[in-house]
Amino acid sequence: MTRPSGRRPRRPAGSAPAAAAPTDGPAAGEVVDSGDAARPRDGRAGRTVVRETATERLTRLLALVPYVSRRPGVRVEELAAEFGVSARQIAGDLDLLMVCGLPGYYPDDLIDVVLDDDGGGTVSIAFDAGIERPVRLTGDEAIALTVALRALADLPGLVDDDAVRSALAKLEEHTGREALAAQDTPVVQVAAADPAPALGVVRDALSLGRRLWMRYYTASRDEMTERTVDPLRLLVTDGHSYLEAYCHVVGSIRHFRVDRIEDARVLVDEPAQPTLWADSDVPDKVFHPGPQSASVTLRLTHGARWVPEYYPVDSVEELGDSADAGSGSLRVRLQATGEAWLTRLVLSLGGDAVIEAPADLAAVVDERAAAALALYGGPAD
């Protein structure tokens, strides 16, 4: 499978466009095409084409050689996924590697990339021209890893604390001055989530593959509930840790905020049921509109304009009732999980949020406000 097939390499199967493109053509060149859209450089909509500098490409080329050397017969698609670029870009990179090498540039001096289309588009490297080990971490790489490790270290219970710290120490010892510089002036710091006391128990249930009993505070209904769940994953995102689990009470997969688990116990004698689980991504919004969700229209003024930033809403409309853009009223439509949650929200906003529809919900808010005012002994109207 990795037989050297002479100096002229053959192309991997299924890379016809690259085969037709000259080394200097755009296919092999500086534009990472929109096939790379899965990893956009930033959040700006519509910006999927990313210009790559020569040094960025050099960084990838220098990493590609040891990567392939350690995995003879690796597939081009795998390389594309690993390096986050298109297969076409990888084909262009391999083309470029094959014309580089030791001064003299005789055939035996050049990096020897062996492409095998019989093996389904696999790659090996028979001569690496001295690029046998990965280059030291760049400043960005050192920051990405050390900042992330420190963030994990601040979440007791999620991963082995000692392992995080010893990994960090080894990294800082071996990766050179960039990592050390990153330590002296931590330009990026992350507190991923508040520590949650139940995290350790949840982690145990997950790694043991056992059911978990818990007392859980459901904020949307302002209730304490008891449940037995089959843990699936632990997500840490947007400032909170979530347990993703199959809940036997509701009969489906739910996300539970770990800091709202009041009490938890691993049911050591009850193995969790294996659940078919296809989605490997962290969901964008951890929110489930339940069956009792009602569609509600709210008008938000002044101090309530933050509502769509915090809660998932279906639509937002600027009512343009102020001369100053961005400070007028908003009309939002959202799915409210239960009447109680929405009533509490609107009451707490003291008139900055008004229920436009449904009218019966607006009446509930009015009744409760009136009843509360009566308790204070003041006039209800």
Place this chain on the structure above:
Amino acid sequence: MATAKAERLLNLVIALVNSPRYRTAAWIREKVAGYGDAPTEEAFFRTFERDKQELRESGIPVQTDGADGYRIVAGELTLPELSFTPEETAALALAGRLWSTTALDRAGAGALRKIRDAGPGQQGAAEPDELAAADLLQPRVRTGDPAFEPLYAAVRARRAVQFGYRRDPGRPAATRTVEPYGLVSYHGRWYVIGHDRDRGERRTFRLSRITGPVNAVGRAGAVRVPPGVDLMAQVRASVRQAPDRSATVLVRPGRAVGLRRSAVASPEGDGSGAVELSAAAASGPVSDGNVPPGEWDRLSIPMSGLWSTAQRIAGHGPDVVVLEPADLRTAVIRLLQGARTGARVTGTESP
């Protein structure tokens, strides 16, 4: 063009790392592919100088002997052999994938790959432990704010920035000029901390409130971070008000479970609080000695900010009543009156 340049840079790295001694610029011009094409000596030096500079900026240590000699020492270019325990490998795997949708995402993946490929042995395959941990645990830090990338670049380059900032959602954005010290992610939100030039003070800015583009101003390296600055503490202080006093409230039994969770000195677990029964009929303003009729639990809750506490309480309507302090009671009454007015406006407007 970029291909030609990447090719030239790679050939230069290979030539210098394989050289047993320093090489002169003349040798490089003659021997290294891509440099011979320079039409004049001056053109060659311009290109060579720029290439050296860019290599150094991307972390490739091109050494000089102080005169006209250049080399790259292999041991300084590449990672030494690294070995990690399975637990450390699992932690690293999680760390490398912490970032989502950003340049740090690529950097994390790149770092992880390098570390794996710098390990002992020929097999680069992931260890089972690493895979298992990676599947079950999914920590993610999003950096979707458009302002993140330019600010990160500015912080790395120690360069000042200018951006529009809307401090209050109800007010127009104003231009701020800031010497950024660093970025902090706290509870799912990103903040940049720096010296606000116009206000002459250290300030914290929330990235989601930055409007429009972030423009770098002035030269790189101009920003000096004061020693001992604690960015995280700075953000915590600006985001979270420490509770400075406590309030006494009455809660209907079994209601306001969330409020009970934050109550101080309430018994563990059931959150029922200190139960105090009172059947006294209330008339006139509610107070410690004049409790409304019915059964109530009495709770003491920490107050972090008058209005945020008032909002939490007003939300519960007639299930929670404030006994003290008086300003909290007044604030809750104002919110409830506002909610009534708002509700009535709807009544007249909806079809």
